[in-house]
Amino acid sequence: SQQGEEDPQALSIQEGENATMNCSYKTSINNLQWYRQNSGRGLVHLILIRSNEREKHSGRLRVTLDTSKKSSSLLITASRAADTASYFCATVEGSQGNLIFGKGTKLSVKP
Amino acid sequence: DGGITQSPKYLFRKEGQNVTLSCEQNLNHDAMYWYRQDPGQGLRLIYYSQIVNDFQKGDIAEGYSVSREKKESFPLTVTSAQKNPTAFYLCASSGRFISGANVLTFGAGSRLTVL
Numbered sequence: 576s577q578q579g580e581e582d583p584q585a586l587s588i589q590e591g592e593n594a595t596m597n598c599s600y601k602t603s604i605n606n607l608q609w610y611r612q613n614s615g616r617g618l619v620h621l622i623l624i625r626s627n628e629r630e631k632h633s634g635r636l637r638v639t640l641d642t643s644k645k646s647s648s649l650l651i652t653a654s655r656a657a658d659t660a661s662y663f664c665a666t667v668e669g670s671q672g673n674l675i676f677g678k679g680t681k682l683s684v685k686p
Numbered sequence: 687d688g689g690i691t692q693s694p695k696y697l698f699r700k701e702g703q704n705v706t707l708s709c710e711q712n713l714n715h716d717a718m719y720w721y722r723q724d725p726g727q728g729l730r731l732i733y734y735s736q737i738v739n740d741f742q743k744g745d746i747a748e749g750y751s752v753s754r755e756k757k758e759s760f761p762l763t764v765t766s767a768q769k770n771p772t773a774f775y776l777c778a779s780s781g782r783f784i785s786g787a788n789v790l791t792f793g794a795g796s797r798l799t800v801l
Contacts, residue, residue: 584726606787617690617776617792618729625787663728665790672788673719673744678728 581664581680589685594651596680598664599644607640607647608665608674618663621649656686689713690793692777697798699764699771707762707775707796715781718760719790722746723774732775735760764798772800 582597598607606625610618624631624640624647631638637650651658661679668675690711699705709718717736721729731744735754749768754760760779764771774797778790 608787608789610790615774615795615797617692617794618778618790619792620789623787623789667788673731673734674788674790675731676721676729678726 581662581677583680584678585681585683587683587685588654590654590656592654592684594654594658594682594684596649596662596682598647598649598677600647600664600666601645602666602668604642604666606667607638609636609638609647609649610663610665610676612661612663612679614660621662651682654682654684656684658682659684690777690779690791692775692793692796695794695796697796699798699800701800702766704763704765705798707764707777707798709760709762709777709793710758711760711777711779711791711793712758713779713781713791714757715779715791716757717780717788718754719778719780720744720750720752720760720762721776721778723776723795729776732762771798773798 580599608623609621612618622633624638635652640647661681663676663679665674665676693708719734720732723729730746732750733752735741741754751763776795777793780788780790
């Protein structure tokens with residue numbers, strides 16, 4: 576089963592520009608998480624936003640959540656080449672509380 | 687440093703062979719997970735275990751088996767019954783909660799190729 580769906584599938588920008596990725600999900604959630612994956616590596620947790628929050632910041636990351644539209648966005652400001660990675664949103668599904676991941680947005684930041 | 691160690695990083699298998707992927711964590715986490723990642727398909731849950739000596743099937747358990755004899759270890763066996771085993775396999779654990787939510791810590795992954 577798949578809960579989250581990221582958009583766009585791929586994004587290419589120049590260093591210094593902002594990058595925005597979107598995530599849509601299907602069912603009600605308590606929280607939504609964003610993870611980052613460098614090529615050929617494991618995922619790393621970036622940020623979590625709870626369902627009663629609308630916006631959250633962490634360094635150059637800004638996450639928004641619109642529960643009425645069942646969507647979230649991740650904004651990376653002043654991007655760097657080192658931000659090149661795939662970004663996944665994840666939500667909880669089922670009574671066991673397992674995380675379900677979307678297909679990811681592949682971000683390429685060109686120096 | 688605490689973390690999750692997966693081995694081997696790369697593994698080649700002939701058709702018809704079973705292979706076992708190792709996952710060890712020293713984070714003292716109770717729950718452990720195995721995900722499969724194929725290009726363009728994101729992560730899919732294979733098996734998970736929330737406590738020692740207990741595990742549950744995920745969305746794509748067919749052709750796989752696991753054991754959880756120790757808290758630190760959650761090996762995954764890819765059996766010959768798995769028809770398309772070539773993929774990137776990720777092990778994760780959880781025991782860290784942020785705002786009451788379960789957050790996963792991942793290993794570096796194991797890439798399995800069937801020859």
